[in-house]
Amino acid sequence: MRFKNKLMTTSLLVGTSVLATPAFAQSGQPAPAVTTQADPQVQADQAEPTAESEVVITGTLIRNPNLVASSPVNVVNEAEITLRAPNNAEELIRRIPGVTPGIGSQVNNGSNGINSVDLRGLGTQRNIVLLDGNRIVPTLANGATDLNVIPVALISRVDVLTGGASTTYGADAVSGVVNFITNRNFSGIDARAAYKLTERGDGQSHRVDLTIGGNFAEDRGNAVISFGYTKVEPVYQTRPFALFGISSRTGAASGSSATTTPTNINFGGTTGYQQLNPGGTAFVPYYEGFNFNPYNIFQTPLERKSAYGAATYEIADGIEFYARGLFSSNEISSIIAPSGIFGNPLVVNANNPYLTPALRDQICTFNGIALGTACTSRTGSTATTGLPLPAVYRRLVELGPRIGNYQNNVYDARVGTRFDVTSSSSLDLSLSYGKSEQNQTNSGYVLNSRVQQALLATSTTACTVTTASCVPLNLFGPTGSITPAQVAFIQGSANIAIDTQLQQARALYSGDLGFSAPWASNPVSFALGGEYRRYTYDRVPDARSQDPSELGGAGGAVLPFSGGYNVKEAYAELIAPIASDKPFFDELTLEAGVRYSDYKLTTGQGFDATTYKVGATWQPVDAIRLRGNYQRAVRAPNIGELFAPNVTGLTNLQVDPCALTNPVGNANLIATCLAQGAPAGQIGVIPNPVAGQANGTGGGNANLTPEKADTYTLGVVVTPKSILPGFSASLDYYNIDINSAITAPTPGDSLAACFNSPSPTSAACLAIRRNPVSGALSGPTGTVAGLPLYSTNQGRLRTNGFDFTANYDRDLGPVRLGLNLSGNYTRSLKFKATPTSYDRECAGYFSANCGPSLGQVQPKWSWTQRTSLGFGAATLSLLWRHIGEVNYEGTAADFLQRGFSGTNCAATGNPGNSCSRYLFRGAVTNQAPAKSALAGKTYDFNTIKAFDYFDLNAQFDIERRFQLTLGVLNLFDK
Known part of the structure; x- marks a missing residue:
């Protein structure tokens, strides 16, 4: 019964070849878990049997499977x-320790329409995604x-190298690479079907794949083609624990x-906010905020159709032609709460x-x-002739949710030829072209002009206006008073089209030099190569997307821009075995590499970069191997960082130093707030940012x-092996230090630059611009610039x-017992x-001051451990x-040194302005408090406690051709 009450997963795997079912399951061995292999040699052993030149070893361009590189790989x-x-x-790799989840199916408000990966929490722009060791076309301006x-x-298999890899793969691999390795020389038919649903019957997902491959021309060639279809339904935030948003400053719904x-x-002034009563009579x-939670979703819907094909053909002895192509059509939707009027100044006729x-x-x-004629005669279209409504807020539930629909089509093809130059070296020449098309349609938005x-x-x-289709709007009635005809007039959609292209040409000569060191058994191996890549990017939004004041709740203007660059690179790698099979030197290998990159922008500007690496592995005895490497990585700015126009959008901020009574009695602070x-x-009644979202202005920097x-x-x-057969373990220390980092100030940085020493004449203070009506840092993005958040090279990570x-x-x-642990x-x-x-x-720690630049929350400890029993x-x-x-940043002992106002909650135990430990008092919205899982409980909002999740799987091989997998994810319903 436990299985029926929790998140359930079933998958069916059907095939007619050895490749259709893993060898571990056929032999009754338990399936190994995520592991960090001792070295790339183990990876080569796991690969399908192929020629040496085809073995993909992540972390080096040298394709000799007899050599060992010094980089640890998950x-x-x-x-x-x-x-x-x-x-x-993305679902597969997000659980690997050391991988910080990027944008994925768990991100709704803030989705960019793709799934991405973030290594070490350093940002998606600092790693590369590879397919069989080669780049594929990115989708976004940041290179993701x-x-x-x-x-x-x-x-x-998937190889995750979480450390510098710029010398091997290019300058943007600062935090590492994720390399997806496909099956080689596939022969047979592999049919798979998977179905998942939650315990409440929602969130269904269906995935089916069919792969067909085989040899031809007397086994000199191999071809494979694979088709896939996936459909995932949304999961709405209607669980008891998510019925309400909860204020971390008051504990109330x-x-x-x-x-x-x-x-x-x-x-x-002192009048401040005035809300219509429920009946709309006064x-x-x-008295009541809007509960947007039930409209939002935990899991974004996805529909994907894909095709992949690859072929190799041995034209003659030592000459092989290869090609691969992929097509993917993905549709992802974000679904968020209804649009609204967010502080816009409006005018209404008195009649x-x-x-x-x-x-x-x-x-x-x-x-x-004055009441009487002075009031009743105001029927004009301006604030001086009509009745002014200085800042209007209305959630237009009658319009339904806002939906961001992303249609992504990706085409990517690669062709190449390998030549055996000598018996121990080969030349690989390849060309590739990729194109990504993203079409974003934002629907359900109110048109503020209408x-x-x-x-x-x-x-x-x-x-009284000339628009023929204008329908008068009832903005002064109770919820539901806006009729379908009124909705049809004020509602609209907008479109953004993005086109990204990548052209590549590469020549790689690799092999061994034909000689070895006097004490080594393996020869010195090398790789020499050159590469050319050309990136172009175009974003074309429609007129509504470009108008920051038109779409209610769109977050700011989306402006058109184009940009691109090309890069020419030359590189070399060397792996030199120094000694083997000697006392205290069972193996000693040195490794080195260098890459030179010359960038040219579409603007005519240019710069160059040189990266290099040195490494070593030393195995004093058979049971112990020591490894280490150093890399100088140099990352060039991407298209978005260079060319994106500066615009005003939304950022995260809960507490404004000028809000409420903070400035009262402080003449200098009052003068600073006024200067902004x-x-x-409004002094004394300036509101904190609406929904914890302040305006911020920033963009690219050429x-x-x-x-x-x-x-x-x-x-x-x-x-x-001799003491404990079947056991292996590894421990690796990593250190990444990025200087001249391309970063933008966080909201806390922008505030601290001014309010650590507030002054009405300070440049840092005058750069902050406020709402001219309420004095807040939130409001229409067309008129309220908010915080300055411009990109520079002045950061450090x-x-x-x-x-x-x-x-x-x-x-x-x-x-058969299998125990596997992988942690960070x-x-x-x-x-x-x-x-x-x-x-x-x-x-x-978690806070708005770590998230915007670094990605998601990074706990200190994370691990996965799999226990398997094979029968x-x-x-x-x-x-x-x-x-x-993880803990709220305000609980850190040095919190007050960071330029924040308020009380350090760790030092005093006082909630202060942002830190809180409150009794959840229930709802102040239209939902009944008793429905909330937190009602009447005390909850510490300063800490997200450690979580342990358990997934249970059972796998059965049926006549070696069929495999059935049943699973329960999150077994104990955490």
């Missing part, structure tokens, strides 16, 4: 992929590749703090048919307009230069920590956006996933 093998039955590649295009059905239903208007002091005399008189009184037109009405059927554009009458990084790893691998693994495989009579301890993740910013620690043709497996505790 490996997810085919058996583990089968057990997890992922809907896409959509993981939805990866053919999951053909993946034989909350939502949008100003945008409400019925209408809420800020008249400024304005009363603000508007939906404005009762009582409401009209209240509006006049709040605006200081709202203003529809308020200038003298009857329920006629507007706050009205004098003067950016490459950032430089120093990375190194030191590790040990233990394989005591540093991280260090440990990766560890332990694996044990043993026969216990008729049972992030000792530090430091971020300093500008020279004047605080050098904040982000490992183990002949059946395997039972339990996966334990641990995510460590």
Whole structure:
């Protein structure tokens, strides 16, 4: 019964060849878990049998499987992929310790329409996604590749190198690479079907794949083609624990703090916010926010259609032609709460048919307009002729949710030829072309210009403007008072088209030099090559997308821009075995590499970069291997960082130093707030940002230069075969230090630059611009610039920590036991956006000051551990996933040094302005408090405690051609 009450997964795997079912399952061995292999030699052993030139070893361009590189690599093998039955590649790798989840199916409000990966929490722009060791076309201006295009059905393993790899793969591989390795020389038919649903019957996903391949021309050639279809349904935030947004400052159920239903208007001064009562008969002091949670989703819907084909053909002895092509059509939707009017200044006719005399008189009184003729005669279209509504907030639930629909089509093809130059070296020449098309349609939005037109009405059927289709709008009634005809007039959609292209040409000559060191058994191996890449990017938004004041709740203008660059590169690598089979030198190997890159931008500017690496592996005895490497990585700015126009959008901010009574009695602070554009009458009542979202202005910078990084790893691998057969373990220390980092100030940095020493004449203070009506840092993005968040080369990022693994495989009579552990301890993740910013620690903390530049939350501890028991043709497996505790940044002992106002909650135990430990009092919205899982409970909002998740799988081989996998994800319903 436990299985029926939790998240259930079933997958069916059908095939007619050995490749259709993993060898581990056929022999009754348990499926190995995510592991960090001792070295790339083990990876080569796991690959399908191929010629040496085809063996892909992540971390080096040298394709000799007899050599060992010094970079540690996390490996997810085919058996583990089968057990997890992922809907896409992002779901597969997000659980690897050391991988910080990027944008994926769990991101709704903030989705960019793709799935991406973030290594070490350093940002998606600092790693590369590879397919069989080669780049594929990115989708976004930041260079991110959509993981939805990866053919999951053909993946034989995934290699994740979480450390510098710029010398091997290019300057943007600062934090590493994710390399998806496909099955080679596939022969047979592989049919797969997977179905998942949650315990409540929603969130269904269906995935089917068909792969057909075989040899031809007397086995001189091989061809494979694979088709896939995936459909994932959304999961809405209707679980008891998610019925309400919860304020971390009050503990009460909350939502949008100003945008409400019925209408809420800020008249400024001591009058402040006035909200219509539920019946729409009178304005009363603000009493209720809007609960947007039930409209939002936990899991974004996806529909994917894909095709992948590859072929190799031996033209003659030593000459092989190869080609591969992929097509992927993905449709992803984000679904968020209804659009609204977010603080827009509007004007209404005094004789508007939906404005009762009582409401009209209240509006006049709040605006200081005398009652009588002075009030009733105001029927113009400006604030001086009509009745001004200084800042209107109304959540337009009658419009339904806002939907961002992303249609992504990706085409990518590669052709090449390999020549054997000598018996031990080969030349690989290849060309590739990729194109990504993203079409984003944003629907369900209110058109602010039409709202203003529809308020200038003298009857329920006629507007005073000339728009023929204008329908007068009832903005002064209760929830539901806006009719379908009114909705049809004020609602609209917008479109953004993005086109990205990548052209590549590469020549790689690799092999061995034909000689070895006097004490070594393997020869010195090398790789020499050159590469040309050309990136272009075009974004074309329609007129509505470009107008920051038109779409209600769109977050800001999306402006058109084009950009691109080409890069010419030359590189060389060397792996030199120094000694082998000698006392205390069972093996000693040195490694070196260098890459020179010459960039030319479409603007005519250019810069160059040189990266290099040195490494070594030393195996004093058979059971112990020591390894280490150092790399100088140089990352060039991407197209978005260089060419994106500066615009005003939304950022995260809960507390404004000028808000509420903070400036009262402080003349200098009052003068500073006024200098930033706050009205004098608002001092003492300036609201904090609506829904914790302030405006921020930033974008690209054509003067950016490459950032430089120093990375190194030191590790040990233990394989005591004679003492403990079947056991292996590894421990690796990593350190990445990025200087001249391309970063933008966080909201905390921007505030601290001014309010650490507030002054009405300070440049840092005057750069902050406020809402001219309310004085807040939120409001229409067309008129309120908010915080300056411009990109520079003045940042610094540093991280260090440990990766560890332990694996044990043993026969216990008729049972095969498998124990596999892979983990990460992030000792530090430091971020300093500008020279004047605080050098904040982000490992183990969460806040808006770590998230925008570094990605998602990075716990100090994380690990996965799989226990498997094999019983002949059946395997039972339990996966334990641990995510460590993280704390609010304000609990850090040095919190007050960071330029924040308020009280350090760790030092005093006082909640202060942002830190809180509150009793959840229940709802202040229209939902009943008893429905919330937190009602009446005390909850510490300063800590996200450690979580342990368990996934249970059972796998059965049926006549060696069929495989059935049943699974329960999140077994104990955490």
